Amino acid sequence: MLLREIPLKLIYMVIVVWTIVTMLFFLIRLSGDPVALLAGEDATPARREEVRQSYGLDEPVFVQYERFVEKAVLLDFGDSFRYRRDAFPFVVDRLRTTLKLAGLAMALTVVVAVPAGILAAIRRGKLSSLVVMLGSLVGQAVPNFWLGIMFIWIFSVQLHWLPSFGDGGIKHLLMPAIALAALPIARQTRLVRSGMLDVLNQDYIRTARSKGLRESVIVYRHAIKNMMLPILALVGLDIAYLVAGSVVIETVFAYPGIGSLLVTSVLARDYPTVQAAVFVISILVVGVNALVDLSYRWLDPRIGVSPV
Amino acid sequence: MQRQAAKITLDALDSEARMRSASLRWRVVHGFLSNKPSLIALVFLVGIFAIAIAAPLVSPADPLDQNLEGRLSAPMSSDGGTLNILGTDGLGRDILSRIIHAARFALPLVLGAAILAGVIGTIAGLYAGYREGIIGRFLLGIADMQIAFPYLVVAIAILGALGTSTLTLFVALSIFGWAGYTRVAAASVFGLKQREFVLAAKTLGASNLRILLNHLLPNVMAPIIVLFTFNVSTLIIVESALSFIGLGIQPPTPSWGNMLNDSQTYLGVAWWPATFPGLAIMLTVLAINIVGDRFRDVLDPSLRVD
Numbered sequence: 001m002l003l004r005e006i007p008l009k010l011i012y013m014v015i016v017v018w019t020i021v022t023m024l025f026f027l028i029r030l031s032g033d034p035v036a037l038l039a040g041e042d043a044t045p046a047r048r049e050e051v052r053q054s055y056g057l058d059e060p061v062f063v064q065y066e067r068f069v070e071k072a073v074l075l076d077f078g079d080s081f082r083y084r085r086d087a088f089p090f091v092v093d094r095l096r097t098t099l100k101l102a103g104l105a106m107a108l109t110v111v112v113a114v115p116a117g118i119l120a121a122i123r124r125g126k127l128s129s130l131v132v133m134l135g136s137l138v139g140q141a142v143p144n145f146w147l148g149i150m151f152i153w154i155f156s157v158q159l160h161w162l163p164s165f166g167d168g169g170i171k172h173l174l175m176p177a178i179a180l181a182a183l184p185i186a187r188q189t190r191l192v193r194s195g196m197l198d199v200l201n202q203d204y205i206r207t208a209r210s211k212g213l214r215e216s217v218i219v220y221r222h223a224i225k226n227m228m229l230p231i232l233a234l235v236g237l238d239i240a241y242l243v244a245g246s247v248v249i250e251t252v253f254a255y256p257g258i259g260s261l262l263v264t265s266v267l268a269r270d271y272p273t274v275q276a277a278v279f280v281i282s283i284l285v286v287g288v289n290a291l292v293d294l295s296y297r298w299l300d301p302r303i304g305v306s307p308v
Numbered sequence: 309m310q311r312q313a314a315k316i317t318l319d320a321l322d323s324e325a326r327m328r329s330a331s332l333r334w335r336v337v338h339g340f341l342s343n344k345p346s347l348i349a350l351v352f353l354v355g356i357f358a359i360a361i362a363a364p365l366v367s368p369a370d371p372l373d374q375n376l377e378g379r380l381s382a383p384m385s386s387d388g389g390t391l392n393i394l395g396t397d398g399l400g401r402d403i404l405s406r407i408i409h410a411a412r413f414a415l416p417l418v419l420g421a422a423i424l425a426g427v428i429g430t431i432a433g434l435y436a437g438y439r440e441g442i443i444g445r446f447l448l449g450i451a452d453m454q455i456a457f458p459y460l461v462v463a464i465a466i467l468g469a470l471g472t473s474t475l476t477l478f479v480a481l482s483i484f485g486w487a488g489y490t491r492v493a494a495a496s497v498f499g500l501k502q503r504e505f506v507l508a509a510k511t512l513g514a515s516n517l518r519i520l521l522n523h524l525l526p527n528v529m530a531p532i533i534v535l536f537t538f539n540v541s542t543l544i545i546v547e548s549a550l551s552f553i554g555l556g557i558q559p560p561t562p563s564w565g566n567m568l569n570d571s572q573t574y575l576g577v578a579w580w581p582a583t584f585p586g587l588a589i590m591l592t593v594l595a596i597n598i599v600g601d602r603f604r605d606v607l608d609p610s611l612r613v614d
Binding site: 143 | 459461462466468554572582590597
């Protein structure tokens with residue numbers, strides 16, 4: 001049943017990514033002529049024409065689009081205008097650096113949010129629960145880039161504990177990862193808490209209680225197991241957030257990932273790199289979402305089948 | 309005779325729907341008056357908006373006025389007769405005045421974008437939910453697609469390509485939220501349209517538009533209002549993030565985001581330019597979220613977190 005859906009999911013993914021990449025292609029072509037940028041501001045008209053022809057920019061836009069698609073299918077987005085090298089492998093290289101950061105942030109999210117949410121649920125009304133909920137309220141309101149700047153001020157400028165920019169070991173990752181994880185931690189904590197409260201109201205928990213099981217057994221053996229599925233679904237949502245959030249966080253910490261590359265390329269109008277980066281991020285996010293969705297339904301067959 | 313009876317019953321149905329929404333309004337007012345944190349948050353927000361609207365009257369200095377001799381003066385320092393309550397930035401501009409003027413520019417932009425997204429998204433959702441045709445399914449498909457995707461990444465690429473102006477920023481912010489409204493409205497209508505009061509209105513010959521406006525829309529409004537508040541707070545963060553990376557509100561117009569971007573240069577010597585604009589974002593968003601939580605608790609108890 002589920003196996004039959006995999007091709008459908010793949011087709012859906014291709015359509016989504018294609019739509020995004022195509023939209024971007026035409027918007028970029030609408031937005032102006034990159035020739036001035038490529039040839040230099042003070043290039044002679046003859047030199048400009050030469051550049052225009054060598055990049056195929058003299059042809060009608062639909063011919064350009066056809067050629068673009070032909071190449072994009074083979075993962076060739078052309079050379080970066082700025083770095084003068086093949087854009088796609090370059091972008092993939094930067095993606096690896098981003099995945100280190102996003103992976104750490106993801107791990108932090110699960111490690112902090114799940115226990116905090118469970119604690120807030122089972123100690124409902126107590127001080128510890130209030131503190132957790134207040135923290136989660138504030139965490140959802142803090143812009144991550146500001147948190148990053150404040151971290152730099154405290155831990156780099158004042159205390160000299162951590163480096164404020166660049167890529168290196170765990171020391172370089174710590175501040176950006178925590179800043180990036182703040183929002184997902186806050187959001188997940190709330191959702192884990194309400195999910196846990198739901199589970200604790202179920203009939204089988206009441207049965208377990210009336211059997212005289214200890215509260216800790218009820219929580220660990222019965223309740224938490226049933227919380228795992230909703231958490232998996234949230235992980236999918238968080239991937240999209242972490243990738244988007246890394247764009248801004250990497251800029252704060254001058255961290256050489258795909259996000260900061262996207263920003264500098266957009267500002268420098270380096271379109272092959274922008275195209276390649278958006279393509280790679282689209283595939284990643286749409287792919288992870290599809291995987292999470294499929295595994296979610298594989299683990300809980302009660303969940304209905306939808307075409308997309 | 310029969311037709312007249314149907315009309316009278318239908319009018320009665322309509323007025324009952326109106327009465328229900330009137331009692332809802334009362335519930336909201338009571339809900340805020342009876343809960344101190346949400347009342348404080350609401351008053352705080354009203355204050356922020358009042359200050360933003362009255363910016364030229366209340367701000368202590370001109371937000372663009374540079375004073376190179378008074379660069380980076382600390383909070384509460386007085387310089388040349390004027391007191392810089394929150395200090396000055398790297399060009400000697402008064403930070404408090406800049407924060408106030410940033411609100412004056414950004415808050416209407418963000419509110420406008422959220423309203424536009426809400427209106428368009430809700431209409432699309434009502435349509436998709438009421439008429440489950442190809443167009444409806446197509447709209448829901450696009451909404452699903454956008455929700456599963458890091459929209460900010462595409463917005464950055466598009467804003468970079470089109471160049472940033474107030475208009476492109478407004479459009480980018482509006483597109484950000486519509487999908488959520490569409491999904492919520494469609495899901496509510498799916499559930500509601502088989503309920504007795506809708507079937508009764510239909511049997512009595514009410515037009516589709518009348519059913520949509522008088523019976524479905526009021527019942528969809530509760531989750532839409534809740535979504536709207538969270539949409540506004542998200543957009544405040546998105547706008548400041550875009551301004552921070554240089555694709556949002558452009559200097560010299562101050563924005564909380566571009567002020568934070570400036571502040572990074574002076575982080576080694578001054579903490580205040582980096583601290584106060586961020587606090588402004590955080591407190592505003594916090595207040596909106598608290599109000600939104602309260603709206604949800606009052607309007608839609610089924611979604612209650614507590």
